[in-house]
Amino acid sequence: MTEKIKVALIGFGGMGHFHASCYKNQKNAELVALCDIDKSQFEKLEAEINVGSSGKADLSKVGKYLSYEELIQKADFDMLDICLPCHLHAEYAIRALKDGYHVLCEKPMARTPALADRMIRAARENNRLLMIAQCLRFGPAFNFLKDAYNTKKYGSLLRLDMRRNGSLPTQKWYRDPARSGGALLDLHLHDTDFINYMLGVPDAVITFGVVRDTGGIDDLITNYIYKNGPRVSSEGSWCRTSWYCSIVAVFRKATVELLGNTVKVARPDQPVEEIKLEKDTDYYYNEIAYFADCIRKNKLPEQCLPESTRDSIRIAAAEERSARAGGRKVFLKK
Numbered sequence: 001m002t003e004k005i006k007v008a009l010i011g012f013g014g015m016g017h018f019h020a021s022c023y024k025n026q027k028n029a030e031l032v033a034l035c036d037i038d039k040s041q042f043e044k045l046e047a048e049i050n051v052g053s054s055g056k057a058d059l060s061k062v063g064k065y066l067s068y069e070e071l072i073q074k075a076d077f078d079m080l081d082i083c084l085p086c087h088l089h090a091e092y093a094i095r096a097l098k099d100g101y102h103v104l105c106e107k108p109m110a111r112t113p114a115l116a117d118r119m120i121r122a123a124r125e126n127n128r129l130l131m132i133a134q135c136l137r138f139g140p141a142f143n144f145l146k147d148a149y150n151t152k153k154y155g156s157l158l159r160l161d162m163r164r165n166g167s168l169p170t171q172k173w174y175r176d177p178a179r180s181g182g183a184l185l186d187l188h189l190h191d192t193d194f195i196n197y198m199l200g201v202p203d204a205v206i207t208f209g210v211v212r213d214t215g216g217i218d219d220l221i222t223n224y225i226y227k228n229g230p231r232v233s234s235e236g237s238w239c240r241t242s243w244y245c246s247i248v249a250v251f252r253k254a255t256v257e258l259l260g261n262t263v264k265v266a267r268p269d270q271p272v273e274e275i276k277l278e279k280d281t282d283y284y285y286n287e288i289a290y291f292a293d294c295i296r297k298n299k300l301p302e303q304c305l306p307e308s309t310r311d312s313i314r315i316a317a318a319e320e321r322s323a324r325a326g327g328r329k330v331f332l333k334k
């Protein structure tokens, strides 16, 4: 395939706007269509959220459609970029895969592991590629950490602590755990997925969580148990006043801390080393570029296989079971 991959994006809300801006400078992909059931979303053609940004994109020439049915009838495209609320991921991914499109879908992959399994089956049976946009896997700082773990550059990993805390999002569906899965599935999953990506599925999890008015687990801390492995914990919350995110990895010979694209390395009795990684790198830009390249080369997205992101949903489901049982140890099958 020599031409650019033609992309349609469904769910033009906060994340949809952000993804849309990431197509501006893509070498292998171009955005040709937008779809949202809410017409008013097309009035706001710019947005910036979370980390990085590719800047404002001109979306005036991009087709705009008000339903999936209208989109597939009128637009010519190869890949569907799904930025819908979580409870719609599996339904629309499976429809699109069956209709012959490759699918990039926002995280969380699905509301339940069983739905994630159905997505994988639909991709296999229809010979299409599926990748979940677990953006940390495409962040230079996170890959620096994973590389340090794999190469034992600073010795073996003894302890990993990840924190991702913020306030409850304003969109209504986030406040309904049946649709969003609460902070545990929607927010904390970023770290669960990265832990799974770097260390594999843990033997067990122990989660303490709290439930407020939403009924979802919106504040939690998990210990991921790896037999003979590092001590791993991760905290996630929608119950805080401001955004706070930190990652600390204690290796035998040094401690590594990540802050945006800056990595700090502290060795005993030495000044702290600050390592600046690639500038202007945007996790979302990178994941789109990677998946478009996989489609062009017809190769599986090894960096973010759907089977692996399904395992992250499995771990999150175990965390939820543990939290709802007051912190009971829940074992996971490898």
Ligand SMILES: NC(=O)c1ccc[n+]([C@@H]2O[C@H](COP(=O)([O-])OP(=O)(O)OC[C@H]3O[C@@H](n4cnc5c(N)ncnc54)[C@H](O)[C@@H]3O)[C@@H](O)[C@H]2O)c1
Binding pocket: 010, 011, 012, 013, 014, 015, 016, 035, 036, 037, 038, 041, 050, 066, 067, 068, 083, 084, 085, 086, 088, 106, 107, 108, 133, 135, 171, 186
């Ligand atoms: N990777 C990240 O860092 C990150 C950050 C924020 C959100 N997200 C994820 O992105 C996804 C979307 O979140 P958001 O904050 O953009 O939500 P949002 O509510 O802002 O946007 C969702 C959009 O989908 C539209 N929609 C709903 N049903 C539809 C349908 N059947 N057909 C077409 N459009 C429909 C809504 O009108 C809305 O515009 C979620 O899965 C969320 O977890 C990821």
